[in-house]
Amino acid sequence: MSLPAVILVGGQGTRLRPLTDRTRKDMLPLVDRPLLAYTFEHLARFGVQEGIVSCGYLPDQIGAAFGEGYGRLSLEYAIEPEPLGTGGAIGFAARGLESSFFALNGDSLREADLTELVRFHRSTGAKATILLTPVADPSRYGLVRIAADGRVESFLEKPRPEDIDTDLINAGLYVLEPEVLELVPEGRAVSIEREVFPRLAEDGTVFGIALGGYWLDVGTPESYLQAHRDVLERSFQTDVGDALGSDFTLIDASAEVHSGARLVPPVYVGPGAVIEAGARV
Template sequence: MNALLLAGGLGTRLRPLTEHMPKPMALVANRPWLEHLVIQLKDQGIRDFVMAVKHYPEQIRNYFGDGGKWGVSIRYAVEPTLRGTAGAIKNAEPLLDDRFLVVNADIVHEIDLLRLLEYHVQHGGKVTIGLTEVDDPTQYGVVEQDGSGRILRFVEKPRLEEAPSRRINAGIYLMEKDVLRHIPDHREVSIERETFPLLIERNVGVYGKVVTGYWMDMGTKERYRRIHWDLLNRTCRLPIPGQESGSGIWVGEDCRIGPGVLLVPPVLIGNRVDIGERSIVGPFAVIGDDCTIGRYVRCSETIMWDRCKVNDAIHLNNCIFGYGLELGSKQILHEAVMNRMEAMQA
Protein backbone atom coordinates (compact mmCIF):
# COMPACT_ATOMS: atom_id res chain seq x y z
CA MET A 1 0.00 0.00 0.00
CA ASN A 2 1.39 3.38 -0.94
CA ALA A 3 0.46 6.85 0.31
CA LEU A 4 -0.67 9.85 -1.71
CA LEU A 5 0.15 13.14 0.02
CA LEU A 6 -1.97 16.02 -1.26
CA ALA A 7 0.51 18.90 -1.22
CA GLY A 8 -0.82 21.16 -3.99
CA GLY A 9 -2.80 23.70 -1.98
CA LEU A 10 -2.21 27.44 -2.35
CA GLY A 11 -2.10 28.26 1.38
CA THR A 12 -4.01 31.50 0.81
CA ARG A 13 -4.89 32.10 4.45
CA LEU A 14 -1.26 31.65 5.56
CA ARG A 15 0.04 34.38 3.29
CA PRO A 16 2.47 36.13 3.27
CA LEU A 17 4.33 33.11 4.68
CA THR A 18 3.16 30.89 1.81
CA GLU A 19 3.27 33.54 -0.92
CA HIS A 20 6.13 31.73 -2.64
CA MET A 21 6.01 28.24 -1.17
CA PRO A 22 3.63 25.28 -0.80
CA LYS A 23 1.72 25.33 2.47
CA PRO A 24 2.88 21.83 3.58
CA MET A 25 6.47 23.13 3.46
CA ALA A 26 5.77 25.62 6.25
CA LEU A 27 8.02 24.88 9.21
CA VAL A 28 6.65 23.06 12.23
CA ALA A 29 9.22 22.90 15.03
CA ASN A 30 11.94 24.00 12.57
CA ARG A 31 11.22 21.25 10.04
CA PRO A 32 8.79 21.32 7.08
CA TRP A 33 5.52 19.71 8.13
CA LEU A 34 5.66 17.56 5.00
CA GLU A 35 8.91 16.05 6.28
CA HIS A 36 7.33 15.27 9.66
CA LEU A 37 4.50 13.56 7.77
CA VAL A 38 6.79 11.38 5.66
CA ILE A 39 8.74 10.29 8.75
CA GLN A 40 5.56 9.62 10.72
CA LEU A 41 4.10 7.41 7.97
CA LYS A 42 7.42 5.66 7.36
CA ASP A 43 7.52 4.74 11.05
CA GLN A 44 4.15 3.04 10.52
CA GLY A 45 5.32 0.99 7.55
CA ILE A 46 4.75 3.18 4.49
CA ARG A 47 7.76 3.17 2.17
CA ASP A 48 6.26 4.26 -1.17
CA PHE A 49 4.95 7.82 -1.50
CA VAL A 50 3.30 9.85 -4.22
CA MET A 51 3.17 13.62 -3.75
CA ALA A 52 0.43 15.52 -5.58
CA VAL A 53 1.94 18.95 -6.24
CA LYS A 54 0.86 22.16 -7.98
CA HIS A 55 1.91 25.35 -6.14
CA TYR A 56 5.73 25.81 -6.47
CA PRO A 57 6.24 22.06 -7.05
CA GLU A 58 9.99 22.48 -7.61
CA GLN A 59 10.46 23.38 -3.93
CA ILE A 60 9.04 20.03 -2.84
CA ARG A 61 10.95 18.14 -5.55
CA ASN A 62 14.24 19.85 -4.70
CA TYR A 63 13.82 19.19 -0.96
CA PHE A 64 12.74 15.54 -1.09
CA GLY A 65 14.13 14.27 -4.39
CA ASP A 66 13.47 10.55 -4.73
CA GLY A 67 13.12 10.14 -0.94
CA GLY A 68 16.36 8.19 -0.53
CA LYS A 69 17.56 10.48 2.29
CA TRP A 70 14.58 9.29 4.37
CA GLY A 71 14.76 5.65 3.28
CA VAL A 72 11.58 5.87 1.20
CA SER A 73 10.59 6.14 -2.46
CA ILE A 74 8.88 9.34 -3.61
CA ARG A 75 7.26 10.01 -6.98
CA TYR A 76 5.37 13.11 -8.06
CA ALA A 77 2.01 13.76 -9.69
CA VAL A 78 1.99 17.35 -10.97
CA GLU A 79 -1.44 18.93 -11.50
CA PRO A 80 -1.50 20.92 -14.76
CA THR A 81 -4.39 22.94 -13.31
CA LEU A 82 -5.98 22.99 -9.87
CA ARG A 83 -8.15 19.87 -9.72
CA GLY A 84 -9.58 19.88 -6.19
CA THR A 85 -9.02 17.01 -3.76
CA ALA A 86 -10.71 14.30 -5.81
CA GLY A 87 -9.24 15.63 -9.05
CA ALA A 88 -5.74 15.50 -7.58
CA ILE A 89 -6.30 11.86 -6.61
CA LYS A 90 -7.55 11.07 -10.10
CA ASN A 91 -4.54 12.81 -11.62
CA ALA A 92 -2.23 10.54 -9.58
CA GLU A 93 -4.11 7.33 -10.55
CA PRO A 94 -1.30 5.75 -12.67
CA LEU A 95 1.06 5.86 -9.66
CA LEU A 96 -1.31 4.38 -7.05
CA ASP A 97 -1.54 0.83 -5.69
CA ASP A 98 -4.76 -1.18 -5.72
CA ARG A 99 -5.29 0.02 -2.14
CA PHE A 100 -3.78 3.33 -1.09
CA LEU A 101 -3.76 5.93 1.66
CA VAL A 102 -4.58 9.59 0.99
CA VAL A 103 -3.53 12.34 3.39
CA ASN A 104 -4.20 16.07 3.13
CA ALA A 105 -0.67 17.30 3.70
CA ASP A 106 -1.64 20.58 5.37
CA ILE A 107 -3.21 18.97 8.44
CA VAL A 108 -0.98 18.30 11.45
CA HIS A 109 -1.93 15.07 13.14
CA GLU A 110 -0.76 11.89 14.83
CA ILE A 111 -2.66 9.03 13.21
CA ASP A 112 -2.68 5.35 14.11
CA LEU A 113 -2.62 3.94 10.60
CA LEU A 114 -2.82 0.29 11.66
CA ARG A 115 -6.20 0.72 13.39
CA LEU A 116 -7.59 2.54 10.38
CA LEU A 117 -6.34 -0.21 8.06
CA GLU A 118 -7.75 -3.00 10.27
CA TYR A 119 -11.16 -1.31 10.22
CA HIS A 120 -11.01 -0.84 6.45
CA VAL A 121 -10.28 -4.53 5.87
CA GLN A 122 -12.97 -5.56 8.37
CA HIS A 123 -15.88 -3.63 6.85
CA GLY A 124 -15.08 -4.65 3.27
CA GLY A 125 -16.17 -1.38 1.68
CA LYS A 126 -14.28 0.69 -0.85
CA VAL A 127 -13.49 3.81 1.22
CA THR A 128 -12.67 4.55 4.84
CA ILE A 129 -12.66 8.19 5.89
CA GLY A 130 -10.69 9.11 8.99
CA LEU A 131 -12.92 11.29 11.16
CA THR A 132 -12.21 13.69 13.97
CA GLU A 133 -14.65 15.05 16.57
CA VAL A 134 -14.91 18.80 17.05
CA ASP A 135 -16.66 20.91 19.67
CA ASP A 136 -18.34 23.15 17.10
CA PRO A 137 -19.35 21.29 13.91
CA THR A 138 -21.21 24.23 12.39
CA GLN A 139 -18.29 25.28 10.17
CA TYR A 140 -17.70 21.85 8.64
CA GLY A 141 -19.23 19.07 6.61
CA VAL A 142 -20.60 16.75 9.32
CA VAL A 143 -21.14 13.01 8.79
CA GLU A 144 -24.15 10.90 9.67
CA GLN A 145 -23.41 7.18 10.18
CA ASP A 146 -25.32 4.02 10.92
CA GLY A 147 -24.41 1.57 13.67
CA SER A 148 -21.80 -0.21 11.55
CA GLY A 149 -19.95 3.02 10.75
CA ARG A 150 -21.24 3.31 7.19
CA ILE A 151 -21.59 6.96 6.23
CA LEU A 152 -25.14 7.83 5.16
CA ARG A 153 -24.65 11.49 4.25
CA PHE A 154 -22.67 14.68 4.75
CA VAL A 155 -24.45 17.72 6.19
CA GLU A 156 -22.64 20.90 5.19
CA LYS A 157 -22.30 23.55 7.95
CA PRO A 158 -25.41 22.58 9.93
CA ARG A 159 -26.90 24.57 12.78
CA LEU A 160 -25.71 23.06 16.04
CA GLU A 161 -29.11 21.62 16.95
CA GLU A 162 -29.40 20.05 13.48
CA ALA A 163 -25.94 18.46 13.32
CA PRO A 164 -26.22 14.65 13.10
CA SER A 165 -22.91 14.29 14.96
CA ARG A 166 -19.76 16.19 15.83
CA ARG A 167 -17.69 14.08 13.44
CA ILE A 168 -16.00 15.69 10.44
CA ASN A 169 -13.66 14.59 7.69
CA ALA A 170 -10.10 14.53 9.06
CA GLY A 171 -8.51 14.58 5.60
CA ILE A 172 -7.28 10.97 5.81
CA TYR A 173 -8.67 8.26 3.52
CA LEU A 174 -8.08 4.62 2.72
CA MET A 175 -9.34 3.83 -0.76
CA GLU A 176 -9.59 0.93 -3.17
CA LYS A 177 -8.32 2.02 -6.56
CA ASP A 178 -11.38 0.91 -8.51
CA VAL A 179 -13.44 3.75 -6.96
CA LEU A 180 -11.43 6.19 -9.05
CA ARG A 181 -13.55 5.30 -12.07
CA HIS A 182 -16.31 7.35 -10.41
CA ILE A 183 -14.17 10.53 -10.53
CA PRO A 184 -14.30 12.57 -13.77
CA ASP A 185 -10.98 13.24 -15.45
CA HIS A 186 -9.35 16.56 -16.40
CA ARG A 187 -11.42 18.90 -14.24
CA GLU A 188 -11.73 20.19 -10.67
CA VAL A 189 -13.64 17.78 -8.42
CA SER A 190 -14.44 18.20 -4.71
CA ILE A 191 -14.18 14.95 -2.79
CA GLU A 192 -16.65 16.01 -0.07
CA ARG A 193 -19.23 17.84 -2.16
CA GLU A 194 -19.16 15.60 -5.23
CA THR A 195 -17.25 12.31 -4.96
CA PHE A 196 -18.25 11.01 -1.53
CA PRO A 197 -21.98 11.80 -1.99
CA LEU A 198 -21.85 10.02 -5.37
CA LEU A 199 -20.14 6.96 -3.87
CA ILE A 200 -22.72 6.87 -1.06
CA GLU A 201 -25.53 7.10 -3.59
CA ARG A 202 -24.04 4.24 -5.62
CA ASN A 203 -23.65 2.15 -2.46
CA VAL A 204 -19.98 1.28 -2.95
CA GLY A 205 -19.39 1.24 0.82
CA VAL A 206 -18.11 4.49 2.36
CA TYR A 207 -17.29 4.10 6.05
CA GLY A 208 -15.86 6.38 8.69
CA LYS A 209 -13.73 5.81 11.77
CA VAL A 210 -12.67 8.35 14.37
CA VAL A 211 -8.89 8.74 14.48
CA THR A 212 -7.71 9.52 17.98
CA GLY A 213 -4.80 11.73 18.85
CA TYR A 214 -3.81 15.23 17.87
CA TRP A 215 -5.45 16.89 14.84
CA MET A 216 -5.20 20.48 13.65
CA ASP A 217 -5.66 22.10 10.25
CA MET A 218 -2.81 24.61 9.95
CA GLY A 219 -4.64 26.65 7.32
CA THR A 220 -4.78 29.92 9.29
CA LYS A 221 -2.19 31.95 11.14
CA GLU A 222 -4.06 31.44 14.43
CA ARG A 223 -4.07 27.66 14.06
CA TYR A 224 -0.46 27.67 12.88
CA ARG A 225 0.50 29.39 16.13
CA ARG A 226 -1.69 27.01 18.14
CA ILE A 227 0.10 23.99 16.66
CA HIS A 228 3.42 25.33 17.93
CA TRP A 229 2.11 26.14 21.38
CA ASP A 230 0.63 22.62 21.54
CA LEU A 231 4.00 21.19 20.54
CA LEU A 232 5.83 23.16 23.19
CA ASN A 233 3.45 22.21 25.97
CA ARG A 234 3.44 18.61 24.59
CA THR A 235 -0.28 18.42 23.87
CA CYS A 236 1.01 17.41 20.43
CA ARG A 237 3.69 14.73 20.75
CA LEU A 238 5.59 15.23 17.51
CA PRO A 239 9.35 15.08 18.10
CA ILE A 240 11.06 18.35 19.02
CA PRO A 241 14.66 18.72 17.81
CA GLY A 242 17.51 19.64 20.14
CA GLN A 243 18.47 18.71 23.67
CA GLU A 244 15.94 19.47 26.38
CA SER A 245 17.76 21.64 28.90
CA GLY A 246 15.60 21.90 31.97
CA SER A 247 11.85 21.54 31.74
CA GLY A 248 10.46 22.84 28.47
CA ILE A 249 13.64 24.37 27.00
CA TRP A 250 15.03 22.78 23.83
CA VAL A 251 18.37 24.04 22.47
CA GLY A 252 20.02 22.89 19.24
CA GLU A 253 23.67 22.40 18.37
CA ASP A 254 26.43 25.04 18.26
CA CYS A 255 24.39 27.83 19.83
CA ARG A 256 25.91 30.86 21.53
CA ILE A 257 23.86 32.15 24.44
CA GLY A 258 25.19 35.49 25.69
CA PRO A 259 25.60 36.58 29.32
CA GLY A 260 22.43 37.38 31.19
CA VAL A 261 20.17 35.74 28.60
CA LEU A 262 16.95 34.33 30.04
CA LEU A 263 15.18 31.46 28.27
CA VAL A 264 11.62 31.27 29.59
CA PRO A 265 9.99 27.88 28.99
CA PRO A 266 8.53 26.56 26.89
CA VAL A 267 10.96 27.59 24.18
CA LEU A 268 12.70 25.94 21.20
CA ILE A 269 16.05 27.24 19.95
CA GLY A 270 17.34 25.80 16.65
CA ASN A 271 20.90 25.02 15.60
CA ARG A 272 23.64 27.65 15.35
CA VAL A 273 21.57 30.39 16.98
CA ASP A 274 23.31 33.43 18.45
CA ILE A 275 21.48 35.29 21.25
CA GLY A 276 22.94 38.56 22.53
CA GLU A 277 23.37 39.57 26.14
CA ARG A 278 20.41 40.19 28.44
CA SER A 279 17.80 39.14 25.92
CA ILE A 280 14.69 37.32 27.10
CA VAL A 281 13.35 34.60 24.79
CA GLY A 282 10.05 32.90 25.63
CA PRO A 283 7.66 31.79 26.81
CA PHE A 284 6.26 30.11 23.70
CA ALA A 285 9.01 31.08 21.27
CA VAL A 286 10.37 28.99 18.38
CA ILE A 287 13.65 30.21 16.89
CA GLY A 288 14.83 28.63 13.63
CA ASP A 289 18.30 27.52 12.62
CA ASP A 290 21.06 30.08 11.96
CA CYS A 291 19.16 32.98 13.51
CA THR A 292 20.85 35.93 15.19
CA ILE A 293 19.13 37.74 18.04
CA GLY A 294 20.72 40.94 19.30
CA ARG A 295 21.11 42.36 22.77
CA TYR A 296 18.22 43.36 25.03
CA VAL A 297 15.64 41.71 22.79
CA ARG A 298 12.28 40.58 24.21
CA CYS A 299 10.74 37.76 22.22
CA SER A 300 7.61 35.89 23.34
CA GLU A 301 4.85 33.87 21.62
CA THR A 302 6.79 34.24 18.38
CA ILE A 303 7.79 31.84 15.60
CA MET A 304 10.90 32.68 13.62
CA TRP A 305 12.04 30.65 10.61
CA ASP A 306 15.67 29.99 9.67
CA ARG A 307 18.30 32.67 9.04
CA CYS A 308 16.46 35.61 10.60
CA LYS A 309 18.33 38.53 12.17
CA VAL A 310 16.80 40.54 15.00
CA ASN A 311 18.78 43.62 15.94
CA ASP A 312 19.17 45.12 19.40
CA ALA A 313 16.35 46.16 21.74
CA ILE A 314 13.42 44.87 19.69
CA HIS A 315 10.25 43.71 21.45
CA LEU A 316 8.39 40.89 19.65
CA ASN A 317 5.09 39.40 20.77
CA ASN A 318 2.83 36.94 18.96
CA CYS A 319 4.70 37.33 15.65
CA ILE A 320 5.55 34.97 12.78
CA PHE A 321 8.57 35.67 10.57
CA GLY A 322 9.50 33.84 7.37
CA TYR A 323 12.93 32.83 6.14
CA GLY A 324 15.89 35.18 6.25
CA LEU A 325 14.32 38.48 7.26
CA GLU A 326 16.08 41.23 9.20
CA LEU A 327 14.44 43.61 11.66
CA GLY A 328 15.97 46.97 12.58
CA SER A 329 16.76 48.05 16.12
CA LYS A 330 14.35 49.39 18.74
CA GLN A 331 11.08 48.28 17.18
CA ILE A 332 7.99 46.96 18.95
CA LEU A 333 6.04 44.42 16.94
CA HIS A 334 2.82 42.73 18.06
CA GLU A 335 0.99 40.10 15.99
CA ALA A 336 3.16 40.86 12.95
CA VAL A 337 3.31 38.23 10.20
CA MET A 338 6.08 39.03 7.74
CA ASN A 339 8.15 37.47 5.02
CA ARG A 340 11.51 38.68 3.79
CA MET A 341 10.21 41.07 1.12
CA GLU A 342 7.91 42.83 3.59
CA ALA A 343 10.74 43.20 6.10
CA MET A 344 12.98 44.84 3.44
CA GLN A 345 10.19 47.31 2.66
CA ALA A 346 9.41 48.12 6.30
Protein backbone atom coordinates in the same frame (compact mmCIF):
# COMPACT_ATOMS: atom_id res chain seq x y z
CA MET B 1 1.51 -2.86 6.42
CA SER B 2 2.93 -1.29 3.30
CA LEU B 3 0.15 0.57 1.52
CA PRO B 4 1.32 3.41 -0.73
CA ALA B 5 0.17 6.92 0.09
CA VAL B 6 -0.93 9.83 -2.08
CA ILE B 7 -0.11 13.06 -0.24
CA LEU B 8 -2.15 16.08 -1.35
CA VAL B 9 -0.29 19.38 -1.20
CA GLY B 10 -2.03 21.45 -3.85
CA GLY B 11 -3.25 24.40 -1.77
CA GLN B 12 -1.69 27.86 -1.89
CA GLY B 13 -2.21 28.68 1.79
CA THR B 14 -3.91 32.02 1.14
CA ARG B 15 -5.01 32.40 4.77
CA LEU B 16 -1.35 32.36 5.83
CA ARG B 17 -0.23 35.18 3.57
CA PRO B 18 2.23 36.92 3.48
CA LEU B 19 4.13 33.89 4.84
CA THR B 20 3.02 31.89 1.80
CA ASP B 21 3.64 34.51 -0.87
CA ARG B 22 6.93 32.82 -1.78
CA THR B 23 6.84 29.66 0.31
CA ARG B 24 4.41 26.78 0.08
CA LYS B 25 2.26 26.39 3.20
CA ASP B 26 3.43 22.83 3.78
CA MET B 27 7.05 23.99 3.50
CA LEU B 28 6.73 26.61 6.22
CA PRO B 29 8.96 25.80 9.18
CA LEU B 30 7.32 24.07 12.13
CA VAL B 31 9.93 24.16 14.88
CA ASP B 32 13.01 22.61 13.23
CA ARG B 33 11.59 21.12 10.02
CA PRO B 34 8.98 21.81 7.32
CA LEU B 35 5.34 21.17 8.17
CA LEU B 36 5.15 18.46 5.50
CA ALA B 37 7.89 16.46 7.22
CA TYR B 38 5.50 15.60 10.04
CA THR B 39 3.13 13.92 7.59
CA PHE B 40 6.00 11.91 6.12
CA GLU B 41 7.13 10.86 9.61
CA HIS B 42 3.61 9.78 10.57
CA LEU B 43 3.31 7.60 7.47
CA ALA B 44 6.75 6.04 7.97
CA ARG B 45 5.95 5.32 11.62
CA PHE B 46 3.23 2.93 10.42
CA GLY B 47 5.31 1.20 7.79
CA VAL B 48 4.38 3.19 4.69
CA GLN B 49 7.29 2.96 2.26
CA GLU B 50 5.99 4.65 -0.91
CA GLY B 51 4.69 8.20 -1.09
CA ILE B 52 3.35 10.02 -4.14
CA VAL B 53 3.26 13.77 -3.61
CA SER B 54 0.54 15.45 -5.67
CA CYS B 55 1.33 19.13 -6.04
CA GLY B 56 0.94 22.08 -8.38
CA TYR B 57 1.87 25.34 -6.64
CA LEU B 58 5.66 25.91 -6.35
CA PRO B 59 6.39 22.16 -6.65
CA ASP B 60 10.17 22.59 -6.89
CA GLN B 61 10.34 23.61 -3.24
CA ILE B 62 9.24 20.15 -2.09
CA GLY B 63 11.57 18.30 -4.43
CA ALA B 64 14.52 20.45 -3.42
CA ALA B 65 13.88 19.82 0.27
CA PHE B 66 13.07 16.11 0.24
CA GLY B 67 14.38 14.72 -3.04
CA GLU B 68 13.65 11.03 -3.60
CA GLY B 69 12.83 10.21 -0.01
CA TYR B 70 12.52 11.19 3.61
CA GLY B 71 13.83 8.66 6.08
CA ARG B 72 12.32 5.28 5.22
CA LEU B 73 9.70 6.81 2.93
CA SER B 74 10.53 6.93 -0.78
CA LEU B 75 8.96 9.80 -2.69
CA GLU B 76 7.87 10.50 -6.22
CA TYR B 77 6.08 13.56 -7.50
CA ALA B 78 2.93 14.03 -9.57
CA ILE B 79 2.87 17.63 -10.82
CA GLU B 80 -0.66 18.77 -11.68
CA PRO B 81 -0.85 20.64 -15.00
CA GLU B 82 -3.68 22.72 -13.48
CA PRO B 83 -5.59 22.70 -10.17
CA LEU B 84 -7.55 19.45 -10.13
CA GLY B 85 -9.28 19.54 -6.75
CA THR B 86 -8.84 16.83 -4.14
CA GLY B 87 -10.50 14.09 -6.17
CA GLY B 88 -8.79 15.04 -9.41
CA ALA B 89 -5.40 15.23 -7.69
CA ILE B 90 -5.85 11.76 -6.20
CA GLY B 91 -6.91 10.36 -9.55
CA PHE B 92 -3.96 11.99 -11.29
CA ALA B 93 -1.39 10.76 -8.77
CA ALA B 94 -2.82 7.28 -8.16
CA ARG B 95 -3.46 6.31 -11.78
CA GLY B 96 -0.84 3.53 -11.63
CA LEU B 97 -1.91 1.99 -8.32
CA GLU B 98 -3.66 -1.37 -8.37
CA SER B 99 -4.31 -2.00 -4.66
CA SER B 100 -5.59 -0.19 -1.57
CA PHE B 101 -3.83 3.07 -0.81
CA PHE B 102 -3.87 6.00 1.59
CA ALA B 103 -4.79 9.49 0.44
CA LEU B 104 -4.29 12.39 2.81
CA ASN B 105 -3.83 16.11 3.15
CA GLY B 106 -0.21 17.03 3.74
CA ASP B 107 -0.88 20.19 5.76
CA SER B 108 -2.54 18.61 8.82
CA LEU B 109 -0.95 17.15 11.92
CA ARG B 110 -2.24 13.82 13.21
CA GLU B 111 -1.22 10.72 15.12
CA ALA B 112 -4.03 8.28 14.25
CA ASP B 113 -3.22 4.57 14.27
CA LEU B 114 -3.04 3.76 10.55
CA THR B 115 -2.80 0.03 11.21
CA GLU B 116 -6.16 0.14 12.96
CA LEU B 117 -7.61 2.28 10.16
CA VAL B 118 -6.63 -0.31 7.55
CA ARG B 119 -7.93 -3.16 9.71
CA PHE B 120 -11.32 -1.45 9.98
CA HIS B 121 -11.39 -0.70 6.25
CA ARG B 122 -10.80 -4.32 5.35
CA SER B 123 -13.27 -5.65 7.90
CA THR B 124 -16.14 -3.66 6.39
CA GLY B 125 -15.40 -4.31 2.71
CA ALA B 126 -15.56 -0.56 2.10
CA LYS B 127 -14.45 1.11 -1.10
CA ALA B 128 -13.45 4.15 0.94
CA THR B 129 -12.84 4.73 4.64
CA ILE B 130 -12.62 8.23 6.09
CA LEU B 131 -10.65 9.00 9.23
CA LEU B 132 -12.93 11.09 11.44
CA THR B 133 -12.12 13.35 14.35
CA PRO B 134 -14.31 15.11 16.92
CA VAL B 135 -14.02 18.91 17.17
CA ALA B 136 -15.22 21.40 19.74
CA ASP B 137 -16.91 23.68 17.18
CA PRO B 138 -18.47 21.56 14.40
CA SER B 139 -20.12 24.60 12.79
CA ARG B 140 -16.80 25.51 11.13
CA TYR B 141 -16.59 22.21 9.25
CA GLY B 142 -18.55 19.69 7.28
CA LEU B 143 -20.10 17.02 9.49
CA VAL B 144 -20.05 13.29 8.79
CA ARG B 145 -23.00 11.28 10.08
CA ILE B 146 -22.33 7.57 10.55
CA ALA B 147 -24.37 4.54 11.58
CA ALA B 148 -23.43 2.27 14.47
CA ASP B 149 -21.31 0.10 12.17
CA GLY B 150 -19.43 3.10 10.78
CA ARG B 151 -21.26 3.29 7.47
CA VAL B 152 -21.53 6.90 6.34
CA GLU B 153 -25.15 7.99 6.18
CA SER B 154 -24.76 11.60 5.07
CA PHE B 155 -22.55 14.67 4.89
CA LEU B 156 -23.54 18.13 6.08
CA GLU B 157 -21.47 21.12 4.98
CA LYS B 158 -21.27 24.22 7.22
CA PRO B 159 -24.28 23.26 9.37
CA ARG B 160 -26.58 25.67 11.17
CA PRO B 161 -26.44 25.33 14.97
CA GLU B 162 -29.84 23.64 15.08
CA ASP B 163 -28.69 21.00 12.56
CA ILE B 164 -25.62 19.87 14.50
CA ASP B 165 -26.18 16.34 15.77
CA THR B 166 -22.59 15.04 15.72
CA ASP B 167 -19.14 16.46 16.40
CA LEU B 168 -17.37 14.22 13.88
CA ILE B 169 -15.67 15.76 10.86
CA ASN B 170 -13.53 14.53 7.99
CA ALA B 171 -9.89 14.51 9.19
CA GLY B 172 -8.48 14.51 5.65
CA LEU B 173 -7.06 10.97 5.58
CA TYR B 174 -8.56 8.05 3.67
CA VAL B 175 -8.05 4.44 2.72
CA LEU B 176 -9.26 3.97 -0.85
CA GLU B 177 -9.74 1.11 -3.26
CA PRO B 178 -8.63 1.66 -6.88
CA GLU B 179 -12.22 1.42 -8.17
CA VAL B 180 -12.98 4.71 -6.44
CA LEU B 181 -10.92 6.38 -9.16
CA GLU B 182 -13.55 5.32 -11.70
CA LEU B 183 -15.81 7.98 -10.16
CA VAL B 184 -13.28 10.73 -10.87
CA PRO B 185 -13.88 12.23 -14.34
CA GLU B 186 -10.84 13.48 -16.21
CA GLY B 187 -10.40 16.94 -17.61
CA ARG B 188 -11.82 19.00 -14.76
CA ALA B 189 -11.41 19.72 -11.06
CA VAL B 190 -13.17 17.18 -8.84
CA SER B 191 -13.80 17.32 -5.09
CA ILE B 192 -13.62 13.90 -3.47
CA GLU B 193 -15.49 15.27 -0.45
CA ARG B 194 -18.40 16.84 -2.34
CA GLU B 195 -18.67 14.66 -5.44
CA VAL B 196 -17.15 11.22 -4.90
CA PHE B 197 -17.91 10.39 -1.28
CA PRO B 198 -21.64 11.30 -1.52
CA ARG B 199 -22.00 8.90 -4.46
CA LEU B 200 -20.32 6.14 -2.46
CA ALA B 201 -22.60 6.92 0.48
CA GLU B 202 -25.61 6.31 -1.75
CA ASP B 203 -24.23 2.82 -2.42
CA GLY B 204 -23.32 2.22 1.23
CA THR B 205 -19.65 1.67 0.39
CA VAL B 206 -18.00 4.51 2.32
CA PHE B 207 -17.31 4.13 6.04
CA GLY B 208 -15.86 6.37 8.71
CA ILE B 209 -14.12 5.80 12.01
CA ALA B 210 -12.79 8.06 14.77
CA LEU B 211 -9.60 6.64 16.27
CA GLY B 212 -8.79 9.41 18.72
CA GLY B 213 -5.41 11.04 19.10
CA TYR B 214 -4.14 14.45 18.15
CA TRP B 215 -5.35 16.30 15.03
CA LEU B 216 -4.84 19.86 13.85
CA ASP B 217 -5.59 21.51 10.52
CA VAL B 218 -2.78 24.02 10.05
CA GLY B 219 -4.38 26.66 7.85
CA THR B 220 -4.54 29.93 9.79
CA PRO B 221 -2.02 32.06 11.70
CA GLU B 222 -3.64 30.93 14.94
CA SER B 223 -3.40 27.22 14.16
CA TYR B 224 0.15 27.65 12.84
CA LEU B 225 1.21 29.18 16.15
CA GLN B 226 -0.69 26.48 18.04
CA ALA B 227 1.16 23.81 16.07
CA HIS B 228 4.50 25.17 17.28
CA ARG B 229 3.31 25.09 20.88
CA ASP B 230 1.95 21.58 20.54
CA VAL B 231 5.15 20.19 19.04
CA LEU B 232 7.30 21.81 21.72
CA GLU B 233 4.99 20.70 24.53
CA ARG B 234 4.89 17.12 23.20
CA SER B 235 1.12 17.25 22.74
CA PHE B 236 1.46 14.48 20.16
CA GLN B 237 4.13 12.05 19.00
CA THR B 238 6.82 13.54 16.75
CA ASP B 239 10.45 12.87 16.03
CA VAL B 240 11.14 16.37 17.38
CA GLY B 241 10.03 15.23 20.82
CA ASP B 242 13.07 12.98 21.17
CA ALA B 243 15.38 16.01 21.00
CA LEU B 244 13.44 18.32 23.31
CA GLY B 245 14.78 19.28 26.69
CA SER B 246 12.80 18.37 29.78
CA ASP B 247 11.75 22.02 30.02
CA PHE B 248 10.19 22.05 26.52
CA THR B 249 13.05 23.93 24.90
CA LEU B 250 14.97 23.05 21.75
CA ILE B 251 18.18 24.89 20.94
CA ASP B 252 19.97 24.29 17.65
CA ALA B 253 23.63 23.35 17.97
CA SER B 254 24.68 26.43 15.98
CA ALA B 255 22.66 28.87 18.11
CA GLU B 256 24.14 30.94 20.94
CA VAL B 257 22.18 31.59 24.12
CA HIS B 258 23.97 33.82 26.64
CA SER B 259 23.81 32.74 30.25
CA GLY B 260 22.09 36.03 31.07
CA ALA B 261 19.26 35.43 28.60
CA ARG B 262 15.91 34.06 29.70
CA LEU B 263 14.01 31.43 27.72
CA VAL B 264 10.35 30.99 28.63
CA PRO B 265 9.15 27.55 27.46
CA PRO B 266 7.95 26.37 25.10
CA VAL B 267 10.63 27.85 22.87
CA TYR B 268 12.78 26.89 19.88
CA VAL B 269 16.03 28.67 19.07
CA GLY B 270 16.92 28.04 15.44
CA PRO B 271 20.20 27.76 13.51
CA GLY B 272 22.55 30.72 13.83
CA ALA B 273 20.34 32.60 16.28
CA VAL B 274 22.02 34.66 19.00
CA ILE B 275 20.13 35.41 22.22
CA GLU B 276 22.11 37.96 24.19
CA ALA B 277 22.20 38.72 27.90
CA GLY B 278 19.09 40.47 29.14
CA ALA B 279 16.91 39.16 26.32
CA ARG B 280 13.68 37.31 27.11
CA VAL B 281 12.29 34.85 24.56
